[in-house]
Amino acid sequence: MSRRGPKHFTKLALVLSASDEPADTDLSRFRDRILTASAGDELLALWRRKLTAWDFEQSPAWSATAPRTPERRAEVYDKLAFGADLRKALDAAVPVHAEPGPVTISREFQPWYTRELAANRSFYWNSYERLLRRKGWSDAAVSSLDEASHAVVERLADPTRDDPYGARGLVVGYVQSGKTANFTGVTAKAIDAGYRLVIVLGGTLNLLRGQTQRRLDMELIGQENILGAADPNDPDALVSIDYQDDEDWPAKFVSFGARPSLLGAFDIERLTSRDRDYMSLERGISALEFEKPERTRPLYDPANLHAARARIMVVKKNKSVLEKLVKDLKKIGPILGEIPALIIDDESDQASVNTTDPKKWEAGKVTRTAINGQISKLLKLLPRAQYVGYTATPFANVFIDPSDEEDLFPRDFLISLPRPSGYMGVQDFHDLNDPDGEGEAERKHVRGIYDSTGDRLQEALDGFVLTGALKLYRAAHGVSEEPFRHHTMLVHESVRMSEHAALALRISTMWHNAAYTGPDGHARLSALFEKDFRAHADHSLPTPATYAELKPHVARAHQLINRGGTPVIVVNGDSERDYAQPDLDFDRTPNVWKILVGGTKLSRGFTVEGLTVSYYRRTTQQADTLMQMGRWFGFRPGYRDLVRLYIGREEQLGRGRTAKTVDLYEAFEAICRDEELFRAELTRYAPLVDGRPQVTPAQIPPLVAQHLPWVKPSARNKMFNAELVEVRSPGTWVEPTAYPENSEGLAHNTECWEPVLAALGQDPVSLSVGDGSAYEARVVTVPHETLAKVLCDLRWSTPSQFSPHLEFLLGAGQEPAKIDDWLVITPLQTSTRRVEARVLGHGPFALARRARRRGPLFGALSEPKHRDAALRVAGAVETAGNPTVEQYVRPRRGALLLYPVVESEPRLAPDGTIDPGDLVLAFSFVAPKSSVGSGRPLVRFRTIDSSRRDAVIIERDDAGS
Incomplete structure (x- = not known):
């Protein structure tokens, strides 16, 4: 039952039987075992894993049926030669997972990353997969990640090819939906396949870069690679290890049992650490000196490549940091042309996109913004570098001039990831198909900023205390405490730092006047509990029938939130020191129970762990910026029914004669519709026609919709002229x-x-x-x-x-x-x-x-x-x-x-x-x-790019050429 596909089960059992006696080919006992298996039965777990993997596999050589369909499952059963009764038993135990898979828009590419190759070189991927299963990922979730990451790696260039080629791609996820898990999986598979230098561009703040480094260290690089030659039993040797003060070290860090190189694989060398961004190549040029068993052959030759250590660095998107990296790489010399490299750009529509006005470029010369220019230099220095951007808001990326060969347009592929199971997103806050106004999602989770009594900020604060108490109640009644480790509230009214301090003071004053442990406070909390939280509770989770049952937990929730003498922390600033607050480091701080007040820095890339109550009033005229503000999207295991969004309705945008009244909730709904339409259009045009793509990434921009006149898809300086002529x-x-x-x-x-x-x-x-x-x-x-x-x-x-x-x-x-x-x-x-x-x-x-x-x-x-x-x-x-x-x-x-x-x-x-x-x-x-x-084909476009100054109709028959 390998990745080559299912085989005749009884014949395989006969072949594999070590006994001289004939193998039992009666499958009735197998069927009975499946029918009576408990949830933890190892045989059932094995078959669940195999059937799910076969169900999910995209375009396998052994099947012509579509993945995740009854037809695929029936074909699997046919190849296994299972009868109707056994099929029925397995279908009951392992239903077909019909949720959609990744959607890929791609140029034609040269196949090289087969399932056989992936299975033969899978040391780090197998380790990562085992870790995900230990963390509780379902078979469907693991298989989905397997297929999505495989789709990315197979579209990169073969790391052993003679002629260098640098693919450019984009992976589109959902806001706070686990994109890091995907690029960790891609990195694992890519280094297994032969990529030997990985550069992850991990955000614009040290805090964000450090979080990404820690995640890769914990889940991919592992204890043995972090320790290197250090003796894990020698306390003196561990002084230099950057995780000695981390409560999760070493228990939650992946371990291989020994150095990978001693297990027949290869080691990973970190060129950055949790607390240290890229400074310089330690040991200078020798840091990128790769071992070559066959010295007369290039590094990318398989004889050399698979014996070499991989190097990984997580680098902040900062001009001076990237300049140092580019400067050091220039010193390396010709070996750079031999290194298969992978550049992962997290939040690739932030800072990476060139935003200079093309009209101001000198003739024949493109003027680049600082970070875009440094990334372009990196790609030129590393001719075998593959660039993969990750974002939840792809509009700026697909509006890059496709004719600019040195820019980051995803010319080779664009992959849209499926909405993950358990994710709270658009559909949980907006009733998109309800023509009559407020629907179930809005009733459950959405509240206005104002009601008949005025501003509802006090109610939002009360809700924050109540939901904290409800989490403590659930933890005391058998629900895992891990999702409740952090409990946070977000207040986002303005981008102006001067207003944040005043707002924080207002919240602190309201908090200390709220009398949460007195009769008045309990009376308010009791009324809100009955009116809101008990009415919308998920009754599959422990929920008190009365406020009296919850009351003992309110004092503890109040104590946790008020720890340190204040419930509020302000998140803003112009320097890194402003973000060096313990309560902003969710990895190192055991329990963050706080109200976060801030602006821009509370959005893009910053995950507010445990976010339960959001109070949001900030307006913006850019759809991608607005979507990134949606920190309330994400995973809320054990408390999704407690999530509340207080959002501005009928807010004022602008001043003077150009001022207009806007509704932030409806604005979010509009851009959510735009996003859903964009994904639906990708899904529609993804199937091949006569074996060729219907559209290529260069034809994606016209699929971006704009439903609300005052909210543009992206900033004006990120958009070029593109027109959708026809939709069939x-x-x-x-x-x-x-x-x-x-x-x-x-x-x-x-x-x-x-x-x-x-x-x-x-x-x-x-x-x-x-x-x-x-x-x-x-x-x-x-x-x-x-x-x-x-x-x-x-x-x-x-x-x-x-x-x-x-x-x-x-x-x-x-x-x-x-x-x-x-x-x-x-x-x-x-x-x-x-x-x-x-x-x-x-x-x-x-x-x-x-x-x-x-x-x-x-x-x-x-x-x-x-x-x-x-x-x-x-x-x-x-x-x-x-x-x-x-x-x-x-x-x-x-x-x-x-x-x-x-x-x-x-x-x-x-x-x-x-x-x-x-x-x-x-x-x-x-x-x-x-x-x-x-x-x-279904579409025809007219677009203008910088290589052709006149409008050109891109004929559909030429789309794949």
Whole structure:
């Protein structure tokens, strides 16, 4: 049962049997063992691990089926020759994990990193995998990391190739979602495969760099490599070890049992340590002198490469530090051309991107910012260096000029990591598919800054004390204390340091006046517990039934938070000394129970451990900056039900005549939608067509959306001109939201729809699909030409949002869309409170109430229960509908939902007519799945890059060349 794939199990058992007696080929006892196995059964654990690994494996040589599907699992069973009863038993014990895997947009590359090679050279990866399992990672989580890290390494250049090539790639994760685990896995596999110099660019602060160094030391480099030749039993020899004062040393640091070089592998030499950034190459040039058993051959020759030690350094993204590194490397000489190197750039959209204005460049010369220039020099000095950036906000990276060969554009690959299991992200705070406003996620976790009594900062502080007490209660009732080691609250109102001190003083005053251990304090906490935390508690976790049960833990929570005489620490400053506070070092400090007040430094790359309550009011006009502020995203094991976000609603942005009122929660929702759309588009275009990529990374920028006018995807100096010309969307739900705001535009649009409104049938029909609930609607079938004329004449507040889809529907692209007609569906409202109106003499129509939630843009317009019938008519789903739906299904027919929408209480004339200027005729549609040939690419771009000053249409057939 190797990585070469599953084999006939009973035949393999016969071959491997050491006995002279025939092996027992009756699988019934094996089935019975699986059926009766306990959770910790070793045999079940082995099969869970193997089946999960086979399920997850991307494009294995032994299978043509898609990973994580019942078809893949069935193929595995076929190859194992398992019968139906055993398959059923294993499926019950090890269900197919259907969550999506990594999504890869890539240029064509030369395969070299096969599963066989990975299995044969896997010393550090195997060690890392064992560590993750000891930490409690599930088989699915380990297999997911295995596949995602393999996808990165296989797209790097073969470290043993003769001609040097430096791949450039980007890995996109979620904010605070464990990107470090991925690049640790990538580093482990890369050095196993032969990369011998690893440079990790680990943040812009010593604190962040030190955290990354410690993580790599603990989970990858290990005790024996840290100790080197030092005797672990000699106290005097340990004085120089940088972890002697670390409470996790050595117990939680990985150990190999002996120096790796004594175990048939190779050692790792650290060129930086936890407390020491790169200063200079110790021992000078000799630090990068590699052992060569075959001195006449280059280092990258396999005879030399696999015997050499690996060097790893974690370097701060700082101009002077990088200058020292570049200066020292220049002294090394020709050997640099032989070293397979890997550069990992954590938070690669921060500081690394060149932000100088191209218009100010001298002719033929690119002017670079300091850190971007030093990274470019590093890549030039190391011709075999591979550059992999990691970020949760990729917009700045994909907007880099792709023709700048010395810059960091991810020309070779872009990999989007899946949302990890247990991660609290967008969907936990925003009800993205709820058209009616506040949904379950918002009710559970989101609170406004103000209520009818004023500012809710006191309530947020009370919530912080309550959640601390609840953590202590759960720890006392059997929940692991490890997730509760730190307990923090974040208060982020401004980037101005002068305001932080005043805010900290205000919080301290409120805290000391709160009387948490007195009757008034307990009365407030009891009321908040009943109103909020008990009402939304996860009852699978210990939760007190009354405040009286929780009360004994409140005093201890108050004591922990107030330790040192103050509950607040301020996180800001211009120098490293401002961050050298013990309570900011979550690795070294046993228990951080504090309220953190700050600005920019509390975002990007800084993980606020144990974050439970956030009070957030800061505005910004850049989507990537705003997303990075979302420190409340992340893993909250044992307390995710306690997480609360107090966020500004109706905040003021700017001053004077340009001031505008914004809603921060809706701004986050908008950029979350942008991010989800970006990931969905990557998923859509990732499959190969005829074995070639549909799009390459150079064609990604136009896929970046901007739904909120005042929030740009990234800073202006990080964006270049790119235009999405056409989006082909066969079988895909499309929902425009950028309708006009003025009555003239709305009236114009309503009049455009008059021919369709006139044609709608008067008699309602009942529509349903599968087991879904039925709804009443008026319908009509209209020719494609009729609908196309309507859509051409419509006006939009943001025309670019719909124009690429219109380009496709008009058949103006390379391949005209194959659409005959459309079924237009106007759902009827059944509520007794419904309002009906006549429109342009037609109807009556049931009016839907919707709100613009992001500037001129609406949120969700269509209702999920209405979509299934439309998707079925267009052939986008296989599930059959009721007879009425089925009679409308045609191969070249699309479906469109039309909603007469009002934004406020409608003003109706005495005869029940509504003014066309008061009405938004909103629509969503799905083009017939057959409208584009299955082998045809789906997008066409127009983009401008610096090598061609005129606009160029990038033809899809040339995308892979």
